[in-house]
Amino acid sequence: MRYAVGDEYSRDLGVEFYQALLAQAQPKAPAAALTFARRKLQRRIAQGDGARYTAWDPATPVLYGAEQPQLTLPPGRSPDLTVRNPRLHTIAEFTLQEHPYFVGRTWELDGLGADFIGAGQDTHIKPVAIITGLGGMGKTALVAEALDLWQSRFEWVLLYQAKPNPLNLDTALRDIHLKLVGELGRYYDHIQVHPADAIYRDPSEGFTGPTRHDRLVRNLVRALTDEPMLLVLDNFETNLKPQAEPGSGADPRWACQDPAWDRALQCLATELVGTPSRVLITCRRPLAALANTPPTRCCSAP
């Protein structure tokens, strides 16, 4: 026989337990904190405020082992209160406030967590993920949720939206360069010593066309390898050709109007493996540029 215990009770118990263990002026030992939490929830039930709990709930949590495991709580402010915001762009659509009714998508987030965010510099992780699906399926909302979950893992978060117009590669590289220079951090220090490694340099004689773009993308890869960054390219479909690539058959894929973007994405997908940085793309269409390095598909079009 199985006795189901409510999630609500477990959540509330955890909150009350840590309140007693860590937040009170005189923190309680775990054993006393657990008793405090259980009694508080029992009082809630007795007062008629525990209708969402089941009858079995209070019977379940037990402390095993030492009543006082010698936890020491150093006084002072938590360093987490001074954590800075890594986002270098302010775009309302990428905030949770813009998506108050986000529900579900657990499997998509699980997929991103396991295969895209991964662990440290795991070489099995795909550093470029693409969220595909029809317009209105919640691709941008999923990115907002992913940012809230994982942006603290990155030193910098760079957000770009290719709407209503396509995102020009030159414009994007220039903006990344300027944003990172403006932070006066590791990237700024590096290009003071190695100016040729700048993510953006104006075209000049002998430094134009594909040669220039390829070098600038390699410089981007170098910077992304140097410190953990998350690059988001939202609504990327505006950059694509109107027709799928010929011969892609039952699994149609779209190439970029600017072939420099295709080369850039291919380069990022292969060169960022094993690095701490990630690229997250939302697009209504699968990308031909990423056909050989299958990205994580989070929302399949029905």
Place this chain on the structure above:
Amino acid sequence: MLLDLFRRDVYPTRRVVAHVLSHGVTRQRLEAQIQENGGYHIVHWSGHGYLNQLELAQPGGDHDQLSGQELLDVFVEAGGFMPRLFFLSTCYSGDILRVKDWDDFLAVAQGQELDTKQSRATDNPEAAVTKDIPLAESPGYTGIAHALLQGGVPSVVAKLLSI
């Protein structure tokens, strides 16, 4: 909810940091997280659980299951210090003495299991419902809490039934 509590009530006065690992958590992510931070004093585990099994993810989307001993091994292999306290908010994480019948269930519900040292919350508000586990004895199978205690974690809060 827990993170809100930390930000609102804990962080202003305690020099503690809470890290959240969620969605698609694999063994590799767990180990890397421990390694990168040199260990954790308190671990709160919320998720699906079975008898001596905690559910994790595998790369590619499959499920993975971790026994109590394997969980302990992850911490050992990651290095750093062992947690002082585990809070296991999963089904059956504390299932060491199996509830076999109605009498056993009532005993558990009343905090009066056999072979346990317990003090009831109703008797003394500052006393917890606690259990002593005969670690030297093998009960025929182990549980998550049992394995953690055997491995040197001093205190484990665990659930006896299904959540």
